[in-house]
Amino acid sequence: MTTTHESDVLVVGAGPVGLMLANILGMYGRSVTVLEALDDLIDYPRGVGLDDESFRTIQTVGLVDSVRPHTNPQHIMRLVNGAGKVILVNNPQTRDFGWERKHGFIQPEVDRALYNGLHRFENVRVLFGHRVERVDEDADSVTAIASVTDADGRTTEHRFRAQYLVGCEGGKSPTRKRMGVSFEGESPSTRWLVVDVENDPLGTPNVFLGADPKRPYVSIGLPHAVRRWEFMLHDGETEEQVTDPRFVDALLAEHVPGPSQLQFIRRRVFTHHGRVASTFRKGRQIIAGDAAHLMPVWMGQGWNSGMRDATNLGWKLATVLSGQADDSLLDTYTAERKDHAQAMVDLSLTFGKFIKITNPVTAALRDGASTVLNFFPQVKSYFADMRFKPMPRYTRGVVVDPTAQTAGRAAAELTSRLVPVRTANNTTSPVGVQFPQPRVNSRHGSDVLLDDAIGNWWSVIVWGNDPTAVLPRSALDKLELLGAKLVAIVPETQRTWAEEYMNDDVLVLGDHTGQVKKWFDDRPTPMIFLRPDRFVAGACLTQHGPATLDSILEAMSFTGRPAPVAAAASLVS
Structure with a gap:
């Protein structure tokens, strides 16, 4: 049996x-x-x-x-034309989520x-x-x-x-x-040869995308002295042909003085898919x-x-x-x-089409347009700061509309006619996007990342206020069943006061960098309901807290049973 x-x-x-x-x-x-x-x-x-x-x-x-x-933190990408001239740079400097944008x-x-x-x-x-x-x-x-x-x-x-x-x-x-x-999409007909080598012969620690109309390529510096090249293959070039060491040496001849002396990890042909x-x-x-x-x-x-x-x-x-x-x-x-x-x-497919142009006239037009656009600071920073990358925004799911408090859907804009909303610097809703991860202080540790302070389950974050003072007992009981951590973030100057006067069940965090203050200053939503995956399920004025919480529980089909023991235990700072 x-x-x-x-x-x-x-x-x-x-x-x-x-x-x-x-x-x-x-x-x-x-x-x-x-x-x-x-x-x-x-x-x-x-x-x-x-x-x-x-x-x-x-x-x-x-x-x-x-x-x-x-890892190699702060991995910079440079787009170069057929002559090796840099036409675009991608080097984002922000650390909104606590870590370098690219590695x-x-x-x-x-x-x-x-x-x-x-x-x-x-x-x-x-x-x-x-x-x-x-x-x-x-x-x-x-x-x-x-x-x-x-x-x-x-x-x-x-x-x-x-x-x-x-x-x-x-x-x-x-x-x-x-x-x-179904598995819908496309598989572009272009094939690529990937070549990985040990003991990186170039040593440059970043990425070069070679928009060379003769043969587009990629050159990537990786940790542990590994170098990767990728070369676009032309029609008629067989896999047997392009993986032959002599063919590979010819491809690498413009990149390294002695290709045959390299220590190869692999040579492999692959095709891109978008499905x-x-x-x-x-x-x-x-x-x-x-x-x-x-x-x-x-x-x-x-x-x-x-x-x-x-x-x-x-x-x-x-x-x-x-x-x-x-x-x-x-x-x-x-x-x-x-x-x-x-x-x-879609973005990856579009970017690939931009890179792999093989028509010399079209490539020249692309390179010229890129050079002109680089003269405009806003356009240049659009690429440098990686603002072209679509960040996840969940408009359906475990989210609540910040204006109507409706469950399961969240509009991208705050539409309330209340004065705090109408005068806000930013009326884009924070619901459905990741909450930033600044560094904070608490009685348990200084200059720690937010997630390390609040644990790995649900959290309610309130700026400047004691959550137990602005939420009714009925809402606090539901949060207890959910296993949510109650968090108050205050300016570091007020942390000692808050630790003394706020409820013992509240984790008080000091904003010693000013980043949290600026985030809340720009948005008229001083109460945040944060999911375990660090996405905002609900954001509201404190008086809308109970209704927002009820809608979150409805959106997640909450049964009223207590939180998982392992998750609840992890919330202890």
Whole structure:
């Protein structure tokens, strides 16, 4: 008789998305089994760009110290023309979310750090050499049948049952195919040769995008002295031809004096894809990462979009599994993530078309226009500060309209006719976007990042006021069931006073940099309801707090049960 192994969640695929999701669920005390068909993690570089949003998630699961040594912070990108002249620079300086906007990274090492992080959780295990062959789903569970081949070549079947299965197996995802959902988009016909080498012969620590009409290319400096080149291939150039060492040496001849002396890690041909699944969930099966969306490499957002998926899905699965919310909460995963994934795919495809122009006349027009635009500071900063990148904004899901307090939808603008709104510097709604992560002081520590101070679950942040003084008892009781941390942020000059006079249940934080004060000064929303993924579910005047909270609970299908024990415990500073 075959033994059935039980866990809360089955994750299929031990790539970065599956590993991060398992870390998040393990952090919240859920049991997870990760099934991986390969015998070990992939050991060659793939993704090369890690952004600040992903680093914030890495911070949440407590793996910054393990990941940081494998990164190049402040990864600058320079777009150069066929003559090598810089025509655009992308070098964002802001640290809104607590970390540098862009990092180069060595994916195998970072993936290994995510994998090693799972050893902290007794309830999480990764099983290599387990290929999922079949999945059966009923009203209460999902069962995966995996084949395992031993050293003698004998194959046996193992059964794994859970409440949910998440497919993180990449673009050819069997989970997506089982779900029967479409995978819409395009696969541009252009192919690229990627060449990775050790002992970087150039040493420049950043990125050059070569918009050379003869043959567009990319040159990337990575941590651990790794250099990557990518070259666009012409029609008629076969894979056998372009991976031949002599052909590769000829491509590299304009980049390095002695190509044949390089220490190659790999030479591989790949094709860009731009596709998004029609839905990310069907019943008890869910997809994330490349299984849900494939995007060209130009914006370095494939790995990061997968991290956004895990960040969004992790707390929702933990909430449903604990009984805090109805199963319908998981439908908000697609509602919130699909549109942004599509926006990143569209931007990446557009940027790729800009880079890979091969017509010399069109390329000259592009280069000339870029040079002219660089004379305009606003246009130049638009590219330099990466403001062309669409930040996630959730208008449907676990959000509440800041004006009408309606559940499940949030307009992008504050439309109230109250004087505080009409006179605000910024009437763009903060609902549905990430809250910034400044550094703050508290009695528990100085100059700490906000997320480290408030914990990894729900928070109510109030500027200058005691939350227990401006919210009625009925609202505070609901927040207690939700497991929300009550936070007051005050100017550092007032922190001692606030710690003495505010309720003991309130975490008082001092704004010693002035960044929090400026954020609230620009926006007429002194009360923020912050989700575990650091997105704002509700923002309002304090008198609208109870109605906003009720709408948030409605939007997340809240059942009234207490918060998960692991999440509640983590809120203690």
